[in-house]
Amino acid sequence: MEHETLSGADIQRIARRIDRPLVLVGMMGVGKTTVGRKLASLLGVPFIDADEEIERAAHMTIPEIFAQYGEPYFRDGERRVIARLVDVVTGRKVLATGGGAFVDPETRRIILERAIAVWIDSDVETLVERVGRKDNRPLLRNGNPHEILTRLRIERQPHYCQAPIHVHSGPHPHAVTAHKILKAIDEWL
Numbered sequence: 001m002e003h004e005t006l007s008g009a010d011i012q013r014i015a016r017r018i019d020r021p022l023v024l025v026g027m028m029g030v031g032k033t034t035v036g037r038k039l040a041s042l043l044g045v046p047f048i049d050a051d052e053e054i055e056r057a058a059h060m061t062i063p064e065i066f067a068q069y070g071e072p073y074f075r076d077g078e079r080r081v082i083a084r085l086v087d088v089v090t091g092r093k094v095l096a097t098g099g100g101a102f103v104d105p106e107t108r109r110i111i112l113e114r115a116i117a118v119w120i121d122s123d124v125e126t127l128v129e130r131v132g133r134k135d136n137r138p139l140l141r142n143g144n145p146h147e148i149l150t151r152l153r154i155e156r157q158p159h160y161c162q163a164p165i166h167v168h169s170g171p172h173p174h175a176v177t178a179h180k181i182l183k184a185i186d187e188w189l
């Protein structure tokens, strides 16, 4: 069955085999933050959201960082924060990145070297519906979200597809995507 739920014993078995951080990459609104939190709780490991860490380090929200300093400054901070978070010494955890993080060559290199990257993808209609729930994404403020997401998804696809694990997030609850990720990791390991 495609959406079969894993048993607790299966999840524990998979958890024991994971020895590196799991890093979720993919478009904004696809559900990296929501699915990542669920995945971490299933695995019993810490969850970290890179965007939250950037906001904490800067004492500013992401829209404020973009408005005051611009995107290149945000990307510099994002690169530093992710390099610190994807640290082998601190081991098992789930890290949700912001949608642009994996596009940066240095950030991508660090993630591919030290972590297990999981690309979550959806169709653009689903992304538009999900980003519509919050107005905290500066890249969507100056234009039509459908057009912007369509363009970014095409531009970013060649980078995202370098992640070794790909999971499609369709119109099912976020817990289903978390279980799909665990099954994909189990097959890949």
Ligand SMILES: Nc1ncnc2c1ncn2[C@@H]1O[C@H](COP(=O)(O)OP(=O)(O)O)[C@@H](O)[C@H]1O
Pocket (backbone or CB within 6 Å): 026, 027, 028, 029, 030, 031, 032, 033, 034, 035, 096, 130, 131, 133, 169, 170, 171, 172, 173, 174, 175, 177
């Ligand atoms: N199946 C689903 N998987 C993930 N998120 C979903 C799902 N269905 C609805 N959502 C909603 O879509 C939004 C996804 O946003 P978020 O997790 O912040 O994505 P990202 O971190 O990738 O930008 C949240 O408001 C979440 O509640």
Ligand SMILES: O=C(O)C1=C[C@@H](OP(=O)(O)O)[C@@H](O)[C@H](O)C1
Pocket (backbone or CB within 6 Å): 026, 027, 028, 029, 032, 033, 051, 062, 097, 098, 099, 100, 101, 136, 137, 138, 139
């Ligand atoms: O795609 C992007 O470039 C961005 C995605 C956002 O994170 P989410 O993917 O969690 O929405 C956040 O990092 C910032 O607004 C930029």
Ligand SMILES: [Mg+2]
Pocket (backbone or CB within 6 Å): 032, 033, 049, 051, 096, 097, 098
């Ligand atoms: Mg997020």
